Amino acid sequence: xxxxxxxxxxxxxxxxxxxxxxxxxxxxxxxxxxxxxxxxxxxxxxxxxxxxxxxxxxxxxxxxxxxxxxxxxxxxxxxxxxxxxxxxxxxxxxxxxxxxxxxxxxxxxxxxxxxxxxxxxxxxxxxxxxxxxxxxxxxxxxxxxxxxxxxxxxxxxxxxxxxxxxxxxxxxxxxxxxxxxxxxxxxxxxxxxxxxxxxxxxxxxxxxxxxxxxxxxxxxxxxxxxxxxxxxxxxxxxxxxxxxxxxxxxxxxxxxxxxxxxxxxxxxxxxxxxxxxxxxxx
Amino acid sequence: xxxxxxxxxxxxxxxxxxxxxxxxxxxxxxxxxxxxxxxxxxxxxxxxxxxxxxxxxxxxxxxxxxxxxxxxxxxxxxxxxxxxxxxxxxxxxxxxxxxxxxxxxxxxxxxxxxxxxxxxxxxxxxxxxxxxxxxxxxxxxxxxxxxxxxxxxxxxxxxxxxxxxxxxxxxxxxxxxxxxxxxxxxxxxxxxxxxxxxxxxxxxxxxxxxxxxxxxxxxxxxxxxxxxxxxxxxxxxxxxxxxxxxxxxxxxxxxxxxxxxxxxxxxxxxxxxxxxxxxxxxxxxxxxxxxxxxxxxxxxxxxxxxxxxxxxxxxxxxxxxxxxxxxxxxxxxxxxxxxxxxxxxxxxxxxxxxxxxxxxxxxxxxxxxxxxxxxxxxxxxxxxxxxxxxxxxxxxxxxxxxxxxxxxxxxxx
Numbered sequence: 140x141x142x143x144x145x146x147x148x149x150x151x152x153x154x155x156x157x158x159x160x161x162x163x164x165x166x167x168x169x170x171x172x173x174x175x176x177x178x179x180x181x182x183x184x185x186x187x188x189x190x191x192x193x194x195x196x197x198x199x200x201x202x203x204x205x206x207x208x209x210x211x212x213x214x215x216x217x218x219x220x221x222x223x224x225x226x227x228x229x230x231x232x233x234x235x236x237x238x239x240x241x242x243x244x245x246x247x248x249x250x251x252x253x254x255x256x257x258x259x260x261x262x263x264x265x266x267x268x269x270x271x272x273x274x275x276x277x278x279x280x281x282x283x284x285x286x287x288x289x290x291x292x293x294x295x296x297x298x299x300x301x302x303x304x305x306x307x308x309x310x311x312x313x314x315x316x317x318x319x320x321x322x323x324x325x326x327x328x329x330x331x332x333x334x335x336x337x338x339x340x341x342x343x344x345x346x347x348x349x350x351x352x353x354x355x356x357x358x359x360x361x362x363x364x365x366x367x368x369x370x371x372x373x374x375x376x377x378x379x380x381x382x383x384x385x386x387x388x389x390x391x392x393x394x395x396x397x398x399x400x401x402x403x404x405x406x407x408x409x410x411x412x413x414x415x416x417x418x419x420x421x
Numbered sequence: 422x423x424x425x426x427x428x429x430x431x432x433x434x435x436x437x438x439x440x441x442x443x444x445x446x447x448x449x450x451x452x453x454x455x456x457x458x459x460x461x462x463x464x465x466x467x468x469x470x471x472x473x474x475x476x477x478x479x480x481x482x483x484x485x486x487x488x489x490x491x492x493x494x495x496x497x498x499x500x501x502x503x504x505x506x507x508x509x510x511x512x513x514x515x516x517x518x519x520x521x522x523x524x525x526x527x528x529x530x531x532x533x534x535x536x537x538x539x540x541x542x543x544x545x546x547x548x549x550x551x552x553x554x555x556x557x558x559x560x561x562x563x564x565x566x567x568x569x570x571x572x573x574x575x576x577x578x579x580x581x582x583x584x585x586x587x588x589x590x591x592x593x594x595x596x597x598x599x600x601x602x603x604x605x606x607x608x609x610x611x612x613x614x615x616x617x618x619x620x621x622x623x624x625x626x627x628x629x630x631x632x633x634x635x636x637x638x639x640x641x642x643x644x645x646x647x648x649x650x651x652x653x654x655x656x657x658x659x660x661x662x663x664x665x666x667x668x669x670x671x672x673x674x675x676x677x678x679x680x681x682x683x684x685x686x687x688x689x690x691x692x693x694x695x696x697x698x699x700x701x702x703x704x705x706x707x708x709x710x711x712x713x714x715x716x717x718x719x720x721x722x723x724x725x726x727x728x729x730x731x732x733x734x735x736x737x738x739x740x741x742x743x744x745x746x747x748x749x750x751x752x753x754x755x756x757x758x759x760x761x762x763x764x765x766x767x768x769x770x771x772x773x774x775x776x777x778x779x780x781x782x783x784x785x786x787x788x789x790x791x792x793x794x795x796x797x798x799x800x801x802x803x804x805x806x807x808x809x810x811x812x813x814x815x816x817x818x819x820x821x822x823x824x825x826x827x828x829x830x831x832x833x834x
Contacts, residue, residue: 195600195737196723198609199455199616205599217735242453243722247736269453269722294457296619301460319457320617 142288143235143263144311147186148346148367157363157410159184160348161403162239162372164191164207166216167379168387170224175396176379181234183400184407186368187348189266192221192240199241199268201323203373206380218244222256229261237264237290237311250278254285264288264311272308279308290314295335299342306343312368313345317352324354324374328361336365356409363410371406375399444633447762449755452632453722458612461619466634468539473641478534485530486645489563490520492527494646496653496816501786508806509664509813512657513787514650514678516820523792523821524646524674525556525627531642533560536623543567543622547611549576549604549670550747550794551583552821553627558592560625568592571610575602576746582825601740604670604750608724628671629754632725636755643677650816651681658814665690667818668797669768670706670747672754674820679766689767692757693801695743696770702731706741707770708753709761715770720758728755744773744829745793747821775800780823781834792821793829 151158161180165173177188193211197204218240225236238257245253245267257265265287270278272291279289288311293302296319306313315336318329332349339347349362350370359369382395443466444450452462472478486492495518499511516524529546536544544566548554554570561568570587574596577584587594595614600606608630615624629636629643654662665682667675669692682688697705700714707715708729717739721730731739731751743749760766771779776793779800784790791799798817809815823830 196605196609198612198724201613209599212737219735241722243730243732243738244736246722247719247732247734268455269725271452271454271456271459273459274451274453292456294455294459296457296460298460301456305456316455316457319619321613 142286142311143233144187144237144288147235148312151186151367157359157366158186158348158368159359159403159406159410160187160189160350160368160370161185161375162189162191162370163375163379164193164204164211165221165224166193166211166214167207167376168210168383168392169214170216170220172387172392172395173224174227175392176399177228177234178232179396179400180403181232183403185234185403187235187237189237189239189370189372190221190225192218192238192244194241194244197241199321201321201373203324203376203380204322207376218248218253222260222262225257225262226260235263236261237266238262239266240268242267242270250281254282254287257287258285262287264290266290266292266314268292272305275308292316293335293339295319295331299338302339303342306339306345309345312348313339313343314370315339315347315349315366317349320351322351322373324377325352328352328358333365356405359406359409369406369410371403375402378402444637446636446756446759449720449726449728449758450633450636451727452725453727454632454725455616457616457619458632462632462634464539468535469634469638472535472538478538481534482531485534486527490526490530491518492645493649494518496650496657498657499787502783505786506803506806508809508811509815511802511815511817512654513789513817513819514646516646516674516818517789517791517795517822521552521556521559522824523552523556524643524677525553526559527645527677528627528639528642528673529553529556529560529625532623532625533564533566536566536625537564539623541621541623543569543618544625545569545571545611545614545622546625546627547571547604547607548627549607549749550745550792551576551580551587551825552747552792554592554594555583555586555590557625557627558587558590561592562590569595569614571595571597571607571614573597573602573604573607576604576607579829580746580825581828603741603746605738612724628673629676629756630671630724630726630752636726639673640676640680640756643673644680646674646677646818647679647681650678654814654816660814661685661688662816663687663689663813664809664815665818666693666798666802666815668693668748668794668820669753669757670695670750670794672757674818676754676756678816678818683765690760690765691801691805692766692768693797694768694770695745695748695797696772697742697744698773702733702739704742705770706731706743706749706751708751709757709768710770713770723752726752726755728758729753744776745797747792747794748797769801771797771800771804775804777833779803780830789819790823791819792823793826795820
């Protein structure tokens with residue numbers, strides 16, 4: 140199975156470049172705004188977009204994405220609406236799209252209906268934060284049948300044996316959580332991150348994307364040569380929050396799009412000129 | 422997995438066994454948590470299995486239940502209530518007499534000892550009515566553990582006495598101001614704390630909710646209620662009860678009473694949920710009372726477990742309402758979901774007003790002011806009277822005392 144995600148990581152590998160995976164919450168502050176943001180992010184060099192499907196109880200998320208989910212739900216965002224947004228994005232962009240959220244909305248739509256629609260509108264992968272591999276047999280079978288990548292999380296607390304199993308259940312890429320904790324921008328990457336990356340590398344050929352706490356070009360530089368991609372989420376969502384603070388006017392949304400593009404542009408630049416593996420190897 | 426019907430069909434071959442896989446009650450239960458928590462849950466499960474078979478752990482547990490919490494609790498014949506209602510003979514299982522004022526201490530002692538055994542110096546807890554928070558803070562102080570309790574700001578306002586008690590005991594009470602500012606949001610925040618501090622922290626979950634092993638472990642720690650009650654009723658009446666009544670929020674006091682009677686098919690079990698102000702979504706916390714017109718409950722995944730959850734069409738979790746903070750929660754323990762599907766236990770809901778009336782009734786007939794949660798069980802018994810006869814024998818779990826609810830009572834009665 141060759142999804143757009145696979146193709147993008149292949150191209151990144153050939154270019155020797157670290158990928159930037161950009162997360163924003165769909166529907167924050169509206170689905171129309173998200174459409175603009177995604178196109179701006181793609182234009183600015185994002186390699187993969189994670190579209191957050193808002194959930195009422197985002198227990199793996201820190202305050203920034205919690206507030207974004209609340210705003211998105213308040214604006215009437217549903218899973219059906221997010222799938223339709225994917226369809227609209229596909230009218231003008233081939234950027235790989237991952238639906239990122241919690242399991243219950245998917246389960247309530249029904250796995251078959253969800254996977255069929257996601258495939259039809261042009262989504263590439265799905266990550267359900269609160270669905271570990273152990274509970275995912277039906278989910279993987281049905282999403283796989285619809286040519287959707289199933290992306291699972293690896294964590295610093297995961298044993299080597301679990302990492303191997305998580306990698307076996309994953310396609311597209313493996314998403315490694317940099318630290319024990321919730322989503323949210325942090326100043327420093329944790330010291331044990333290289334060890335987690337080494338352990339994951341030993342179990343799988345899949346591209347490794349590192350997320351949770353990535354916000355600065357410096358973080359991205361350090362990851363060059365260690366991982367295949369850096370995921371940036373809360374730092375982008377915070378830009379949207381800041382720009383639309385006084386209300387989601389057309390002007391505010393335009394300036395949010397500009398701010399997102401600048402942020403991702405800076406990260407992409409750091410990714411292109413990152414330190415080589417040799418320079419950061421212990 | 423698509424929905425309740427599909428799951429029931431796919432599970433039809435294993436419908437007979439009470440627990441079909443570790444952590445599963447029929448199709449319900451499981452472990453739906455972010456990856457960071459999976460290994461800690463396995464470690465907890467192993468520690469619990471070891472402790473269960475460890476005589477010294479069990480001796481410590483029994484010792485604290487007896488000498489710290491005050492077990493066994495009496496099973497008291499409620500003479501004036503029985504006379505007043507004019508139906509079945511009614512016995513009260515007096516969990517309200519326990520140290521800290523509710524059954525929550527049973528589980529808090531068990532998990533507190535487990536935290537010590539696992540070498541975790543810090544415990545965190547969520548609380549709705551504050552009873553589990555107080556029990557956790559109490560056990561933490563007794564065992565020398567650091568304790569942080571997450572509590573919704575709405576609940577902090579209506580259970581101010583318990584907030585003061587937790588602080589007196591040295592616990593930190595963290596105000597949770599997100600979502601509906603009640604129990605569900607406190608659990609979200611506790612899980613965020615746990616996922617961040619998991620290496621040093623045990624999450625002392627207070628009900629038969631969450632990911633495996635919690636629903637099983639908490640039930641086991643609470644099962645002492647039913648073990649005592651069964652012996653006590655046989656000693657007093659020389660026969661088994663015909664009916665058990667208990668309120669159901671997450672469902673720990675009710676499963677604690679029910680569990681020892683599951684093998685006695687003649688014993689009917691009735692769980693009483695919070696009917697709040699009415700049947701519309703958002704007005705109640707009744708997950709298993711669709712037959713009474715309480716809408717919005719379907720099987721789904723919330724906070725680690727697959728069970729009946731109050732939610733909208735899009736799978737967003739609904740807000741709930743109950744006058745009782747301890748019952749104000751959109752999901753029910755997975756074992757209850759399974760008992761309901763099998764019709765081994767029955768569930769129904771009573772209104773805020775019925776619970777208030779029942780609290781006054783018990784206070785004035787028996788001289789016992791019940792917690793608002795337990796008052797729901799009494800109201801459930803009152804509403805079922807037409808179906809009961811003088812030959813029936815009832816055990817009602819009086820899960821907590823009403824001190825914490827005096828503000829509400831004095832305002833509304």
